[in-house]
Amino acid sequence: MKKDTRDLLLEVALELFATKGYHATKVSDVVKKAGVAQGTFYWYFESKEEIVLKIMAEGRKKLLEVVHSGYRKEEGNIRDMVDSSKRLMKKLLSFASNNRNLMILLLLKGQGGDEKLRNAISETLVAIEKEFANNIQRAIELQMLEDRDCVEFQAQMLTSLVTGTISRWLFGPMHELNYQPSLSIDKVVDEMVRYEFFGLIGQGGRQ
């Protein structure tokens, strides 16, 4: 069951991009680690840029599947909404935890690359934001949330909260690749969703 060379290259490239960064990773590093010749790389991919875009496109697809499959369609009350969000966040965090390299590329190391690279990342975030916006909109229509007339902005804040928290949780304050998360997924989910809906004050905050 020999590994397909193309997949091997994709895998090795992702690992190196995540470890050393896109720019610092040479094509020669990739082929060396994959155990193939330099030319072989260019049989499968047009350029270094193409492979990273392929990686990110694939990653975005998988990530969006998670986000999209996350919400239950029929919320009833706030508790349902919170539970639903918790389920989504749990899925998201699990996915992130199982795809550390991808998350590094999407959330951290990719930002400094070329225009196209940055756009790919932005598009991913926009897509996530859109999903969140849809959900918020629906909740508003169900009169579960007050209509503050800035759904997009709220979705964007939520996206910032989630992506920032994920990257901080997975890689620690200094973005160390081998950082071991100190909080359990459940604790993070609990706190994050609480924050999502109730902010710092929380449900029982004195007003």
Added chain:
Amino acid sequence: MKKDTRDLLLEVALELFATKGYHATKVSDVVKKAGVAQGTFYWYFESKEEIVLKIMAEGRKKLLEVVHSGYRKEEGNIRDMVDSSKRLMKKLLSFASNNRNLMILLLLKGQGGDEKLRNAISETLVAIEKEFANNIQRAIELQMLEDRDCVEFQAQMLTSLVTGTISRWLFGPMHELNYQPSLSIDKVVDEMVRYEFFGLIGQGGRQ
């Protein structure tokens, strides 16, 4: 009143780093735009890396001054706390708005650089997080916030929220350099601080 060459280089370099990214900016670009010879650059800076670190260190210092000077010391009730936070956020957003290039470097384009560059960014975020944590801790001690035993994590979520929102507000969903913010500072501050303390549900959310 000839501009000091060193400052000129710093300014030009920041602009180019923000516009094209650190890697894509050549030293020759910087000196060309500054109108000095290649060697002049190396009279003032040891390397391309040094100048970007200098820029970021200086930027971090100014940014932290804003964050640090932001909070009032003697909050009384929740309204005070919220007002205090609003004042801070307003200062932060004004600063960001007036230092777009710096924010690009700190929040967007810097991430893909060398190890040292990324560390410089991480350290900045850590410093902000620390300020936020201090404030949350104080609010807890004043019994204005419930002690959820995860102050650090809360501070980190807050940092994610704020930095993400700022970069999204200033540069739009696609991180365009010339993006014109569509929301006024006051609106952003209102919504962000509301979110900070009350989450999506908000003060008057039906439970």
Added chain:
Amino acid sequence: MKKDTRDLLLEVALELFATKGYHATKVSDVVKKAGVAQGTFYWYFESKEEIVLKIMAEGRKKLLEVVHSGYRKEEGNIRDMVDSSKRLMKKLLSFASNNRNLMILLLLKGQGGDEKLRNAISETLVAIEKEFANNIQRAIELQMLEDRDCVEFQAQMLTSLVTGTISRWLFGPMHELNYQPSLSIDKVVDEMVRYEFFGLIGQGGRQ
């Protein structure tokens, strides 16, 4: 029968190092003369320093083979010893004559280079000195030479004599690269070995 590119580069580099000196020879000179691209140089060698060290190591090896193979093992009397030395010197001078560029690098032009370069040269001389010391020591043990209790020093004087004479003979007083030796090898060998054993006074010197 295409020449191996690596060997071609080594050969061209040696010639240029000998002609213009290590520092004055640019990598671009080497590749231009070899008719390959700049990058090709770095396919075969890590750096300009590496190639010169490789050249010198190879040269030292060949030189030491000559020195080592030079002496007969079983000298009987002084005449044998003198003849043996003549054979060695003849071999040495032939080698030097056939490897002018190498000798230039080892004896003349290399000295001003980097630390490693100079060390490589010193090590070569030390190795030669050691061979000479062994031979002197053996001659003492055979009671063919008086034990003056300074074998090392004698070997060093001999090394100075031989290397100095070779470089002076091959390249003339002004170290000209295209100098034509004015004395035949046999004459030089005769006089040098006479000097080696009998000094200025010579065998028949009046005392």
Added chain:
Amino acid sequence: MKKDTRDLLLEVALELFATKGYHATKVSDVVKKAGVAQGTFYWYFESKEEIVLKIMAEGRKKLLEVVHSGYRKEEGNIRDMVDSSKRLMKKLLSFASNNRNLMILLLLKGQGGDEKLRNAISETLVAIEKEFANNIQRAIELQMLEDRDCVEFQAQMLTSLVTGTISRWLFGPMHELNYQPSLSIDKVVDEMVRYEFFGLIGQGGRQ
């Protein structure tokens, strides 16, 4: 009694050329160590090359004075000749010992420099050789040495012997700048002059 700036620069430059080599020594190193500004250097010297040539010309002059003043004019017999040579060698070694930096430049580090630099060194050696040749010629005319019809060559061998021995004695086998000579001047002189006149066999060698 402030040190003359020009002399200071000469002194500092010699030290650095000897320590780091001509090429590795930057003009900025010299002025930094001398505590003057970069421009000052060029008030006193036209170029980096000029200063090293000045240094070497001055050094050669002093060295030749020693060599020239070395021989007694009226040798009588071989013992006189040997004694006379011993006196010269002792002077030479004392001079070398007191001018280590100069000797490094003349005998070791200078060789790899530019054409002019190498010529300056060659000329020095030629001048020494000439002095030696004169002395040998005179000894032949006094019938103290056999006329082997190769006075120049003999002088050259003698020069090789002397210069090689000096550099090896002062700086050790690896040309270390801080090497401490292990033999006393007198021992070196004894052995060197013995070798000069009698070779390895020596006066009492069995023939």
Added chain:
DNA sequence: TATGAATGAGCGTTCATTCAT
């Protein structure tokens, strides 16, 4: 499919030298 030698434009950096003050 796969190899790996070859390419060459381009970059960061160096440093001897100049010159206005």
Added chain:
DNA sequence: CATGAATGAACGCTCATTCAT
């Protein structure tokens, strides 16, 4: 005499990409 900022040509090296086999 002295300063030190400014110059700019030049060099070693990189690395994504190509191509003959």
